[in-house]
Ligand SMILES: NC(=O)c1ccc[n+]([C@@H]2O[C@H](COP(=O)([O-])OP(=O)(O)OC[C@H]3O[C@@H](n4cnc5c(N)ncnc54)[C@H](O)[C@@H]3O)[C@@H](O)[C@H]2O)c1
């Protein structure tokens with residue numbers, strides 16, 4: 163049972179290795195990787211051993227090789243179907259985010275409760291009315307949903323997704339979602355919390 | 371020099387204490403807090419001692435008292451001025467996010483390079499053309515900026531903000547920002563990374 167903070171760190175390592183790959187770096191020292199991620203090389207070594215990577219003396223990593231290993235173990239190389247629920251400002255920004263497709267995430271469906279939105283939005287993604295969430299999520303085998311509805315619609319939208327068999331939800335709304343199915347993983351993105359972290363970190367660096 | 375992961379955890383503790391306060395909880399056990407945050411009670415105790423909180427036998431915390439302490443030490447109770455650069459879908463969603471004001475973040479300015487956007491956007495926030503960023507950031511003492519411009523405009527917008535004396539940037543764009551002023555804290559919000567974490571965590575919980 164791997165804890166979420168460990169998974170977050172490993173995903174961050176994967177992302178940083180991707181950036182290094184783009185810069186044509188073939189290897190990276192343990193300490194440079196630690197700097198780029200913001201964690202100690204000790205915790206990096208510990209995290210990587212949890213996913214079976216122990217073949218390193220801890221000084222230097224092969225960028226391509228390590229990235230492939232993480233990608234295989236965590237199944238990043240397979241195509242994943244996601245959907246977006248709520249196609250307002252945040253939802254439509256996500257529909258149009260080019261980075262998704264190149265990272266293996268295919269937006270299989272967009273849902274909204276407003277017929278007007280469904281008819282006027284310019285996108286290649288297939289759009290459906292919100293009441294069709296259970297049917298389409300099940301039919302297309304959609305794993306993950308991005309929730310971008312108004313907070314009062316968050317709980318009911320999450321329940322419809324659960325009904326269709328969704329496995330994970332990325333929640334952009336400020337509402338706290340409670341689902342009976344405890345295996346459905348819900349992550350919350352909160353601008354206020356992000357801003358607090360930035361404020362504190364910049365306070366600290368400007369004081370020292 | 372407190373590392374970012376520690377600050378992130380403490381901000382998360384603060385947020386969770388706020389939720390508990392709303393639910394009228396007066397105390398919380400160390401293990402329940404650990405569950406809600408996703409970190410061990412040991413690391414919670416370690417983090418809190420870094421900000422001077424050592425007066426606990428580790429079993430139970432006073433919700434209100436602990437939240438106030440964190441709020442004081444990290445200056446969450448003071449009003450902070452932020453600005454939003456780029457008022458498209460993401461930027462205008464943020465302009466309209468009600469939770470900001472109640473958490474002490476005042477949006478002092480919005481910037482965009484499109485005159486049309488500046489004239490047609492419905493908001494109480496004062497809007498300015500992008501070339502006025504250095505002048506307004508300096509004049510109003512704005513600490514933090516949310517960057518929501520297209521990725522090709524990210525670097526130049528960040529430089530204008532730095533020119534005005536910005537202290538922290540929350541970067542929504544996929545561009546990697548490089549600033550000479552190393553004290554300016556830049557945090558990146560990346561939907562792809564968030565989706566990877568959700569995918570992996572839901573895989574794990576559906577396998578076990
Ligand atoms: N996480 C953050 O930091 C952050 C920042 C800004 C906004 N938000 C939140 O993100 C959400 C979306 O914000 P926005 O500005 O894009 O809102 P918006 O009003 O522009 O869009 C909401 C969309 O959801 C649709 N909708 C309403 N009820 C629905 C339902 N039951 N099923 C499906 N679709 C439904 C609406 O028709 C609309 O298209 C809000 O909850 C907002 O509070 C979060």
Ligand SMILES: NC(=O)c1ccc[n+]([C@@H]2O[C@H](COP(=O)([O-])OP(=O)(O)OC[C@H]3O[C@@H](n4cnc5c(N)ncnc54)[C@H](O)[C@@H]3O)[C@@H](O)[C@H]2O)c1
Nearest residue numbers: 255456457458459460482483500519520521523542543561
């Ligand atoms: N972080 C994520 O996960 C995520 C998800 C979706 C989109 N995005 C990114 O967020 C950014 C905004 O996305 P969006 O959908 O809101 O884009 P958008 O095109 O709707 O809005 C961009 C806005 O920036 C303005 N702008 C352009 N150049 C500018 C400049 N030099 N100075 C000031 N303003 C300028 C435009 O006039 C427009 O109003 C993009 O970089 C996009 O790739 C990130």
